[in-house]
Amino acid sequence: MPFTINNDLLIQSRTVLSIRNKLYWVVGGAGSGKTTICRTLSALFNIPVYDMDEHIYGTYHCRFTQERHPINRTWSMAQDGLAWLLDMSWAEFNSFNQAALPEYLDLLSEDIAATEPNAGMLIDGGISNPAMIAQVISPRQIVCLARPERSSADIWQETDERNSIKEIVSQLPKPGEAWCSFLEFDHLITQTILKECRENQISMCLRNEAESIDEFAEKVANVLGVCSNFK
Secondary structure, three states: OOOOOOHHHHHHHHHHHOOOOOEEEEEEOOOOOHHHHHHHHHHHHOOOEEEHHHHHOOHHHHOOOOOOOHHHHHHHHOOOHHHHHHOOOHHHHHHHHHHHHHHHHHHHHHHHHOOOOOOOEEEEOOOOOHHHHOOOOOHHHEEEEEOOOOOHHHHOOOOHHHHHHHHHHOOOOOHHHHHHHHHHHHHHHHHHHHHHHHHOOOEEEEOOOOOOHHHHHHHHHHHHOHHHHOO
8 A cells, every 4th residue: 555755744844843953853773772761861951851652652643634644544543553554564564654754743843833942852762764854853963772682572572561562462363473573564663764874874872781871871962962952
């Protein structure tokens, strides 16, 4: 099934987001430490965190309209949104992600526009295509976190919270196939994020398992320039 990117929404979002030089976006695959680092930086520098996953899977659903957000409206109206996505091929799923992102950016822009012009904001993940994010804010305001030694299968059984996803997938028709698709998509999402970051001069921070959270957070803060902007 084809999905079409709404470039008009990208242009409109760029108008709002490109002038926010204290807006920082932390991207990366599942389990790379995005939420932990965002919370740590938030506490250190008193910057609010905007959790994209929380909005995409929650508050945005009542804001999707057929006129501006037809891709996500279709997804949100599916009888089982997860099953709908996992029934796709990777090519279809990747196309969906690319077309859905400008619609997310449209709603994000509404929320950002309501804040003070010089206010800081940390955006936690929520996207699979950082190349598109680099079209609306400077790549210098984006950082990609990575744990190259961890497989998707390892990551999704790492904690009780992540392991619960397998329980949800197990309720779907053909749960074995659905779980294989989930892990395949997760792996390919991570590879897509890393590839697009390399191609768009987005800095990467590799997570060393021997580093403390504070040490890793300091590395990320230095890459983004948060330290100099929030002294």
